[in-house]
Amino acid sequence: MSQLGKRFSCGNSRGWIKWEGTLPTGRNSELQKWYGVEWDESERGKHSGVYKEKQIFQCSKKNGCSFLKPSKANFGQDLFTVLNKRYLKPENFDELSTVKIGKSVVPVSILGDNSFLDQWIPCDELTNIIVSAECICSVKDPMEIQSKYPKIETVDLSCNLFTNWKQIEDVLLCFPMLKSLNISGNVFEHALKSKIEPNTKLKHLSVCGVGLQINEMELLLESLPNLEEIEATHNQITKINVSKIALYEKLTHLDLTNNSISNWSDISCLSKLPLLESLNLNHNKLQKISLINNDNKNNKIDIKINNNKNGCNKNTEYEKENENENENENENEKGKEKEKEKGKGNKKENEIGFKKLQYFSCSNNLITDIESIFVLNKLPNLINLEFRGNNIPQINNEIPERFVIIASIPNLQKLNGSIIRKRERIDSEILLIDTLGKRFPRYDELIQIRGVKDNLKKAKTRKTIVKISLIHKDTTIKKKIPLKLKVKKLKFIFLKLFKISPENQILTYHNKKFQVNLDNDNYDLNYYGLQDNDSIVVNSKN
Missing domain, CATH: 2.30.30.190 (CAP Gly-rich-like domain)
Structure with a gap:
C-alpha cells in the first residue's frame, strides 16, 4: 500500500x-x-x-x-485505541505486577497504597484528556467514544498526525460537553474552505502552528460562536478584517504571537472588542503602536533621544506642543464645551477602545518609536505589560526603557513579569519630568502628584549610582554600583571579590519584599530596579 x-x-x-x-x-x-x-x-x-x-x-x-x-516511519493510530490504552483500567490489574530485567520477566509484589488505583478515574467520570504526541491520525467510532467518555470537557490533541478539518469535526462529535480543545502542531494538507459543524459549547481553542490564515480563523469563529479564548501562534495571519470584527466580540483572550502582522492599522479594529482582556502580539513585525485619539492630532513636541545603534542623537516627535502653551491651554478649556455638544459620532472617533484590556504583550517586534510607549497610557485598564526586545532608543542616553514605561503608564502594576514597586514608580516619574519637563505627556499631572520641583535633580542623582551589598556565603561587601552596569560586568566584580568564575555564578537580587534572579547578562542593573541598601547574592553552580 x-x-x-x-x-x-x-x-x-x-x-x-x-x-x-x-x-x-x-x-x-x-x-x-x-x-x-x-x-x-x-x-x-x-x-x-x-x-x-x-x-x-x-x-x-x-x-x-x-x-x-x-x-x-510511524503512520499512527486511531483516537479510540489511544484513549483505551491510556484511560481504561487494565483487566488483570491486581497486587501483582511484573518488571523486565534483561531478558527475564520478574514478578514484583506492590507494597503499601496502590498508586494506580488511587489515581485512576472511571472513563465515564473523566473530564480531562491529554493525548499529545501520540501519533493519532484518525477518529473511528465517534459515537462509541462519546458513550464511553461522556463528560470530557478538555482535550489536548496537539502534535499528532491529523491532516484534515473533517477529523476535527469528528473530534467535536466525540465530546459534546467539550469546552477546551488543543489541536496545535497538527499540519493540515488543505486550507479550511467552509464552516465546520457548529459547536456552541467550546470556549477555548488552541490552533498554534497549523498554518492558519485569517479567512480560516474567521470560518472557525463562525462555526464556534461562543469562543472566548483563541491561541493562534506561529501561523500565517497578517491582519484582522474590519468587516468580520463582530465574530470576535466574545473573545477575552487572543494570542497572535509569531505571525506576520506588520502594521498596527491591520489589527486596530481589535480595540472595538468589548470583552478583550488579554492580547499577545509578540514576535510579529510591528513598527509602531498607534492608538487613535483625534484630540492630540495636531499636537507635537520634539524630544532628543539617543539611538543605541550608532550613538548619535536624533529628534523624535511626540504628542503636545511646547510653543504657546498658555494660549493652547485656554483654547482647550474653551474647546471642552464645544466637544460636549458634539454628537455620538465624534465620540466614537475619539475613543481609544480596548476598554477591558488588562494584559498586553508586544515583545520582540520592530518598534523603535518611543511614542508607542507614551500612547499606552490611553489604555484605561492596562495593568500588566510585556515589552522587551524592541530597541527603543534611550532618552538623553541615560534613561532606560523600563523607567520610561513605568512613568508613562500610571495604572501599570507589572512590567515584563516583575512587580512595579511604589518606590520604583516615584523615582521613574521624577526622573522623566526632570529630564523632559513640560514635553513629557504626564508632566502637569505628575507635578501635582509629586510636588516640589526642587527635589527632582536630587532624585535623578540618587538613581544613577546605588550603594548595595554584595554577598557570598558569610561575607558581605558594600559597594557603590552604577545602574548602567550590565549583569555580565557585575559578574567580573564578583570574580575579583570572591574568585568565582562568571560562568559558574548564580546572581540573585534581594529586596525587603522579593528576590529576582539576574539571569540575563545583557540587561543593565537599571532593568531590575535596584535601590540603595538592596543586596545581590552570588552562589556557585558547583
Missing part, C-alpha cells in the same frame, strides 16, 4: 512522505526501499530531495528533507 502524501512520525519529529521508491544503497549497490520525507522542522533535514546530485523529489524547504527507512 502506497504511503505517498501521508503524515508520519519518527521519534519526536513529524513530516510528510513526498516520495517512495528504491535507491542503490545496499551492499554492491543493491536496491533498497526508501521514503523521501519533508520534515516539519527544517533543521531535521539533510538535503533538498537530492541523491548523488540527482533530484529525486521536490522539497518546499531548503535542506528540510531526507531519506527514511520505512521501518522508522
Whole structure:
C-alpha cells in the first residue's frame, strides 16, 4: 500500500512522505526501499530531495528533507485505541505486577497504597484528556467514544498526525460537553474552505502552528460562536478584517504571537472588542503602536533621544506642543464645551477602545518609536505589560526603557513579569519630568502628584549610582554600583571579590519584599530596579 502524501512520525519529529521508491544503497549497490520525507522542522533535514546530485523529489524547504527507512516511519493510530490504552483500567490489574530485567520477566509484589488505583478515574467520570504526541491520525467510532467518555470537557490533541478539518469535526462529535480543545502542531494538507459543524459549547481553542490564515480563523469563529479564548501562534495571519470584527466580540483572550502582522492599522479594529482582556502580539513585525485619539492630532513636541545603534542623537516627535502653551491651554478649556455638544459620532472617533484590556504583550517586534510607549497610557485598564526586545532608543542616553514605561503608564502594576514597586514608580516619574519637563505627556499631572520641583535633580542623582551589598556565603561587601552596569560586568566584580568564575555564578537580587534572579547578562542593573541598601547574592553552580 502506497504511503505517498501521508503524515508520519519518527521519534519526536513529524513530516510528510513526498516520495517512495528504491535507491542503490545496499551492499554492491543493491536496491533498497526508501521514503523521501519533508520534515516539519527544517533543521531535521539533510538535503533538498537530492541523491548523488540527482533530484529525486521536490522539497518546499531548503535542506528540510531526507531519506527514511520505512521501518522508522510511524503512520499512527486511531483516537479510540489511544484513549483505551491510556484511560481504561487494565483487566488483570491486581497486587501483582511484573518488571523486565534483561531478558527475564520478574514478578514484583506492590507494597503499601496502590498508586494506580488511587489515581485512576472511571472513563465515564473523566473530564480531562491529554493525548499529545501520540501519533493519532484518525477518529473511528465517534459515537462509541462519546458513550464511553461522556463528560470530557478538555482535550489536548496537539502534535499528532491529523491532516484534515473533517477529523476535527469528528473530534467535536466525540465530546459534546467539550469546552477546551488543543489541536496545535497538527499540519493540515488543505486550507479550511467552509464552516465546520457548529459547536456552541467550546470556549477555548488552541490552533498554534497549523498554518492558519485569517479567512480560516474567521470560518472557525463562525462555526464556534461562543469562543472566548483563541491561541493562534506561529501561523500565517497578517491582519484582522474590519468587516468580520463582530465574530470576535466574545473573545477575552487572543494570542497572535509569531505571525506576520506588520502594521498596527491591520489589527486596530481589535480595540472595538468589548470583552478583550488579554492580547499577545509578540514576535510579529510591528513598527509602531498607534492608538487613535483625534484630540492630540495636531499636537507635537520634539524630544532628543539617543539611538543605541550608532550613538548619535536624533529628534523624535511626540504628542503636545511646547510653543504657546498658555494660549493652547485656554483654547482647550474653551474647546471642552464645544466637544460636549458634539454628537455620538465624534465620540466614537475619539475613543481609544480596548476598554477591558488588562494584559498586553508586544515583545520582540520592530518598534523603535518611543511614542508607542507614551500612547499606552490611553489604555484605561492596562495593568500588566510585556515589552522587551524592541530597541527603543534611550532618552538623553541615560534613561532606560523600563523607567520610561513605568512613568508613562500610571495604572501599570507589572512590567515584563516583575512587580512595579511604589518606590520604583516615584523615582521613574521624577526622573522623566526632570529630564523632559513640560514635553513629557504626564508632566502637569505628575507635578501635582509629586510636588516640589526642587527635589527632582536630587532624585535623578540618587538613581544613577546605588550603594548595595554584595554577598557570598558569610561575607558581605558594600559597594557603590552604577545602574548602567550590565549583569555580565557585575559578574567580573564578583570574580575579583570572591574568585568565582562568571560562568559558574548564580546572581540573585534581594529586596525587603522579593528576590529576582539576574539571569540575563545583557540587561543593565537599571532593568531590575535596584535601590540603595538592596543586596545581590552570588552562589556557585558547583
